Amino acid sequence: MYKLYSMQRSGNSYKVRLALALLETPHRVVEIDILKGESRTPEFLARNPRGQVPLLEIEDGHYLAESNAILWYLANDTPLRPGDRLGRAEALQWMFFEQHALEPNIGAAYFWLALVRGGRDLQTHALDDWMERGYAALQVMENHLKSHDYFAAGQLTAADIALYGYTHVADQCDFELAGFPAIRTWLRRIEQTPRFVAMNGRPADTPATA
């Protein structure tokens, strides 16, 4: 059975938990609180030298890092990965967009403004760039969603899950989604998917010491 090292309030971790729920894939969750340094212990670094969650233990001693690589792996031979080559390419296109345009800006803002106590004061030099580039990413998404229900292949794919991760918490870190009606409709569409679980809707199965 898969074992997922995850932090409940991490958008990147949540993506993987959401995919596992939608796919009804059996798994165990080990909660890792990165704010308490639990991703920097010698034991964790032996599993993932990057010191990051999420981390999926695929089988004994085989670990996969990077939320979107995990998503793509889990989506193999499921409806979350398009069946045709061009559809798969389009899904990956949006997943790479997510990691360089959305995550380093809205993801960073969420981490420092919503999770880290006093984080705003530590990052005042970066806030304007995050807001400018985060809004630019949201505008690219809005323009696409004006004429599409989903991001790739006309269906819910791993790309939607990847983008949902931080978009749905943008309003918790200074971003205002009122001007992005297509994004807001798409967020509700994702949330109405059968077996959807909210970021904080499901406790970790096991404590960090497991």
Add this chain to the structure above:
Amino acid sequence: MYKLYSMQRSGNSYKVRLALALLETPHRVVEIDILKGESRTPEFLARNPRGQVPLLEIEDGHYLAESNAILWYLANDTPLRPGDRLGRAEALQWMFFEQHALEPNIGAAYFWLALVRGGRDLQTHALDDWMERGYAALQVMENHLKSHDYFAAGQLTAADIALYGYTHVADQCDFELAGFPAIRTWLRRIEQTPRFVAMNGRPADTPATA
């Protein structure tokens, strides 16, 4: 035949040109100078609403953006994409790492310090973060390369091409690679691959107005 919209000095564009060369894939290159606004014209934005290169025209009117999504598409059924599921997952793991850990830091530093006249003065507030996070990414790569010749599946894959793109110009934007001997050995290994082309070793085939 594929048509690639590319900027000669863009690391993201170069990745795709390098893959096309290694694979001996027939293609045309259209040079787009983003510093002259050529990626923001109405004609280009109709092809790629993100206003970014590289952009691959796969067939008439079908475009694929995002350098690593293009790499993965081109690598289909070639030695650049591992044959087994876990190997493919590991390659994508490093390609996503590249887009959130390397490109937003070393890629950004390269763009503003090496390409944009006066860019350093515009980005003084961001330089320390880019250096800190860029060096952290290089250390993760160094640690891996101490015991591996390539990043995934024990062979040259699209992941190596993705990471080569900005790593090989890090020394042009304040990063010092002297402390990363395994990375320097790996850079030389890539450069000795048959059919390797340097970033500026091959002129665009057609002018931007084509």
